[in-house]
Amino acid sequence: xxxxxxxxxxxxxxxxxxxxxxxxxxxxxxxxxxxxxxxxxxxxxxxxxxxxxxxxxxxxxxxxxxxxxxxxxxxxxxxxxxxxxxxxxxxxxxxxxxxxxxxxxxxxxxxxxxxxxxxxxxxxxxxxxxxxxxxxxxxxxxxxxxxxxxxxxxxxxxxxxxxxxxxxxxxxxxxxxxxxxxxxxxxxxxxxxxxxxxxxxxxxxxxxxxxxxxxxxxxxxxxxxxxxxxxxxxxxxxxxxxxxxxxxxxxxxxxxxxxxxxxxxxxxxxxxxxxxxxxxxxxxxxxxxxxxxxxxxxxxxxxxxxxxxxxxxxxxxxxxxxxxxxxxxxxxxxxxxxxxxxxxxxxxxxxxxxxxxxxxxxxxxxxxxxxxxxxxxxxxxxxxxxxxxxxxxxxxxxxxxxxxxxxxxxxxxxxxxxxxxxxxxxxxxxxxxxxxxxxxxxxxx
Amino acid sequence: xxxxxxxxxxxxxxxxxxxxxxxxxxxxxxxxxxxxxxxxxxxxxxxxxxxxxxxxxxxxxxxxxxxxxxxxxxxxxxxxxxxxxxxxxxxxxxxxxxxxxxxxxxxxxxxxxxxxxxxxxxxxxxxxxxxxxxxxxxxxxxxxxxxxxxxxxxxxxxxxxxxxxxxxxxxxxxxxxxxxxxxxxxxxxxxxxxxxxxxxxxxxxxxxxxxxxxxxxxxxxxxxxxxxxxxxxxxxxxxxxxxxxxxxxxxxxxxxxxxxxxxxxxxxxxxxxxxxxxxxxxxxxxxxxxxxxxxxxxxxxxxxxxxxxxxxxxxxxxxxxxxxxxxxxxxxxxxxxxxxxxxxxxxxxxxxxxxxxxxxxxxxxxxxxxxxxxxxxxxxxxxxxxxxxxxxxxxxxxxxxxxxxxxxxxxxxxxxxxxxxxxxxxxxx
Numbered sequence: 051x052x053x054x055x056x057x058x059x060x061x062x063x064x065x066x067x068x069x070x071x072x073x074x075x076x077x078x079x080x081x082x083x084x085x086x087x088x089x090x091x092x093x094x095x096x097x098x099x100x101x102x103x104x105x106x107x108x109x110x111x112x113x114x115x116x117x118x119x120x121x122x123x124x125x126x127x128x129x130x131x132x133x134x135x136x137x138x139x140x141x142x143x144x145x146x147x148x149x150x151x152x153x154x155x156x157x158x159x160x161x162x163x164x165x166x167x168x169x170x171x172x173x174x175x176x177x178x179x180x181x182x183x184x185x186x187x188x189x190x191x192x193x194x195x196x197x198x199x200x201x202x203x204x205x206x207x208x209x210x211x212x213x214x215x216x217x218x219x220x221x222x223x224x225x226x227x228x229x230x231x232x233x234x235x236x237x238x239x240x241x242x243x244x245x246x247x248x249x250x251x252x253x254x255x256x257x258x259x260x261x262x263x264x265x266x267x268x269x270x271x272x273x274x275x276x277x278x279x280x281x282x283x284x285x286x287x288x289x290x291x292x293x294x295x296x297x298x299x300x301x302x303x304x305x306x307x308x309x310x311x312x313x314x315x316x317x318x319x320x321x322x323x324x325x326x327x328x329x330x331x332x333x334x335x336x337x338x339x340x341x342x343x344x345x346x347x348x349x350x351x352x353x354x355x356x357x358x359x360x361x362x363x364x365x366x367x368x369x370x371x372x373x374x375x376x377x378x379x380x381x382x383x384x385x386x387x388x389x390x391x392x393x394x395x396x397x398x399x400x401x402x403x404x405x406x407x408x409x410x411x412x413x414x415x416x417x418x419x420x421x422x423x424x425x426x427x428x429x430x431x432x433x434x435x436x437x438x439x440x441x442x443x444x445x446x447x448x449x450x451x452x453x454x455x456x457x458x459x460x461x462x463x464x465x466x467x468x469x470x471x472x473x474x475x476x477x478x479x480x481x482x483x484x485x486x487x488x489x490x491x492x493x494x495x
Numbered sequence: 496x497x498x499x500x501x502x503x504x505x506x507x508x509x510x511x512x513x514x515x516x517x518x519x520x521x522x523x524x525x526x527x528x529x530x531x532x533x534x535x536x537x538x539x540x541x542x543x544x545x546x547x548x549x550x551x552x553x554x555x556x557x558x559x560x561x562x563x564x565x566x567x568x569x570x571x572x573x574x575x576x577x578x579x580x581x582x583x584x585x586x587x588x589x590x591x592x593x594x595x596x597x598x599x600x601x602x603x604x605x606x607x608x609x610x611x612x613x614x615x616x617x618x619x620x621x622x623x624x625x626x627x628x629x630x631x632x633x634x635x636x637x638x639x640x641x642x643x644x645x646x647x648x649x650x651x652x653x654x655x656x657x658x659x660x661x662x663x664x665x666x667x668x669x670x671x672x673x674x675x676x677x678x679x680x681x682x683x684x685x686x687x688x689x690x691x692x693x694x695x696x697x698x699x700x701x702x703x704x705x706x707x708x709x710x711x712x713x714x715x716x717x718x719x720x721x722x723x724x725x726x727x728x729x730x731x732x733x734x735x736x737x738x739x740x741x742x743x744x745x746x747x748x749x750x751x752x753x754x755x756x757x758x759x760x761x762x763x764x765x766x767x768x769x770x771x772x773x774x775x776x777x778x779x780x781x782x783x784x785x786x787x788x789x790x791x792x793x794x795x796x797x798x799x800x801x802x803x804x805x806x807x808x809x810x811x812x813x814x815x816x817x818x819x820x821x822x823x824x825x826x827x828x829x830x831x832x833x834x835x836x837x838x839x840x841x842x843x844x845x846x847x848x849x850x851x852x853x854x855x856x857x858x859x860x861x862x863x864x865x866x867x868x869x870x871x872x873x874x875x876x877x878x879x880x881x882x883x884x885x886x887x888x889x890x891x892x893x894x895x896x897x898x899x900x901x902x903x904x905x906x907x908x909x910x911x912x913x914x915x916x917x918x919x920x921x922x923x924x
Contacts, residue, residue: 070818070821070822073814074815074818077811077818078811078815080811081807081811081812084804084807084808085804102788102792102793103785103786103789107725108725218784218785218787271782271785272781272783272784312636352729353725354724354725354726355634355635355723355725355726356564356634356724356725358634359633359634360561360634363560363561363564364557364561367560367878367879368557368797370877370878371549372800374874374877374878375805378541378542378870379542382539383812385535385538386535386812386815386816386819389534389819390815390818390819392531393531393822393826394822396527396826445803445804445807448799448803449803450796
């Protein structure tokens with residue numbers, strides 16, 4: 051109990067000096083907690099940011115992936131646009147929600163099916179006269195989900211659709227509603243037809259015609275500018291293809307590919323059992339694609355390499371930079387703490403010399419020093435950790451627009467690191483105290 | 496200080512020398528303290544230099560890396576004049592490229608597309624320059640090799656449809672009729688010089704042409720590689736531009752020019768607009784909005800992230816450095832007291848400290864800047880495989896900063912020192 055009293059007295063009497071140590075430890079804790087917090091969470095946050103690139107996996111019907119453009123010579127003209135022809139094979143639309151039941155279901159952030167077809171499109175043609183009276187052109191139709199609530203067989207419900215996958219669209223008007231007569235048209239087509247938001251759009255394919263209301267005009271900067279987006283049910287009715295879609299775009303949070311993933315992507319069967327399990331249970335684009343193929347009969351899931359590779363690259367590099375920056379700041383923090391601790395102990399050599407002169411043993415002096423340092427550092431570390439978490443949240447909100455999830459691991463790491471640093475620094479200080487000769491010190495230099 | 500007898504017993508020396516010696520002895524006699532001060536400012540300067548260098552270099556290098564993941568500006572011929580059938584000729588490609596490169600450095604690749612028959616089924620074949628396409632499309636996953644003379648690279652869908660393996664042979668035939676009226680006319684005129692047989696009558700009778708194809712049998716190529724991108728490239732057969740020209744019986748301009756330009760956002764849009772404004776060129780430029788917007792968003796995000804993190808770390812590091820310096824100076828209370836008791840004026844004591852601290856700052860700053868540059872260089876080499884040029888203005892800033900911090904940190908303890916009552920201090924509290 052005497053020791054406690056000594057420590058307490060020393061702390062209360064020389065408060066300002068102890069505060070310096072507490073401040074220094076606190077600052078280091080603050081930096082470390084903030085950096086580690088951000089670094090541990092940066093992967094998830096980046097992944098969410100990277101989804102601005104759009105879908106990274108495309109699911110197609112199996113036969114379509116192989117022979118889709120076998121006989122499309124007529125259209126094929128300049129830009130490799132064999133895709134102009136109508137599809138000949140399909141996936142069942144009712145199978146699509148199964149995507150949410152795969153092993154990595156939580157990593158699937160969004161998906162939208164498409165039924166592509168071509169139809170005559172005209173604006174404000176009136177109900178019955180579909181042709182001669184008004185200017186109409188043949189345009190690609192894309193039947194899709196805009197913002198649809200689906201419930202997977204696991205009972206989990208989620209909202210998916212192209213609305214979350216076209217972040218680069220510049221939109222006039224509003225997004226169309228699912229299963230309604232609303233449609234959105236591309237800016238090029240809108241200009242050609244002279245269409246405006248709110249106009250009635252007449253689409254006709256064969257004998258079937260439909261009246262749609264234009265809810266929005268988008269500028270996508272790619273081929274979609276010449277297309278009409280409408281709800282999948284409307285296109286299915288028009289084309290006479292109930293419950294059929296020919297393409298699903300999937301946006302998934304993925305782990306950057308490595309050698310294992312590349313090997314597996316070529317042929318999953320060639321992997322050893324252990325490798326196969328590692329691959330299957332890691333969110334590589336290729337393993338997610340494989341799992342989607344498993345749940346949707348007759349489908350081929352391909353990763354869109356431009357997006358997947360770009361995401362992987364950005365992710366890996368940012369993480370590497372962040373980790374190196376963190377390591378650097380941790381080292382800086384540790385050196386700062388060690389430096390100040392050593393200085394603080396050296397400063398008090400005469401006090402310890404006096405203690406030794408009046409009969410304190412080396413052990414009790416060391417204990418005093420360690421206890422004192424530990425209590426001051428703990429105080430500083432607690433406050434620093436609090437401030438560091440706050441700093442991490444600020445970074446999260448400014449950069450990513452959402453808070454950083456502080457993992458418990460961060461605090462454990464920081465406390466271990468600080469404990470080691472503080473202990474190492476005080477040990478070197480204690481060593482110098484043990485070597486002190488009371489007489490010399492007290493007598494002065 | 497005049498008339499004061501220094502601890503060195505050299506009262507006759509000039510004030511200037513005396514001052515220098517006092518400072519030097521302060522540094523050398525308490526080496527451990529000086530080392531601590533220098534370490535503190537080294538850490539500060541190293542952190543400052545390294546973080547700032549990273550903040551400046553990384554987003555730039557990242558955006559450079561992003562440029563190899565597909566084009567952000569594409570130019571196609573306008574589809575009305577006869578030029579569309581001929582594509583964009585070489586002179587116009589050069590002209591367009593000059594227009595783009597006048598504004599921003601860019602990588603360029605051209606594509607010529609033709610419909611060809613393999614086992615009488617039609618496929619699209621693209622004539623490319625392997626090296627240029629490879630430079631823009633880093634993400635194409637190619638097994639085997641890129642197109643070379645006599646060797647084609649097939650899309651993965653084509654490969655699985657035809658059961659092709661690397662090293663296998665395919666026979667590719669070209670039918671003028673497949674490539675539309677205008678195109679066949681163009682290739683007819685081109686191939687007439689090559690004295691081909693069926694070309695002039697090709698556009699008139701389809702049946703006759705296909706018999707021609709069966710007679711000729713096409714040209715045999717080796718499958719050099721299989722490309723997998725997950726996009727429409729999977730359905731295309733790639734050959735070198737020269738091979739396709741030979742197959743089609745004549746050279747023709749490009750159907751598509753891809754640019755991967757360094758500019759982004761509105762700068763890129765203005766390049767596209769300026770190309771579109773020149774209607775006489777017969778080409779149409781379009782930015783690839785999807786990649787563009789996403790790239791600039793990611794870069795902005797990274798920039799904010801790095802700067803913010805650096806500022807937080809820097810502020811905290813400098814506060815840490817400041818406290819260390821403060822504690823080092825305040826350790827010398829006794830000495831200050833002794834000097835004042837011996838008659839040194841407060842100002843003189845202050846001047847000495849103000850001269851000593853910047854020395855630590857300067858020394859530590861230079862050391863730290865060198866260290867920080869080393870770290871930043873290693874980081875760039877590891878992550879981006881690129882050398883980092885020395886940023887001299889930043890180096891100057893980091894040295895000045897550490898001197899500045901050292902001086903600032905000295906102010907408080909010196910102020911306190913000037914209020915020290917020598918009697919109290921000398922009695923050891």
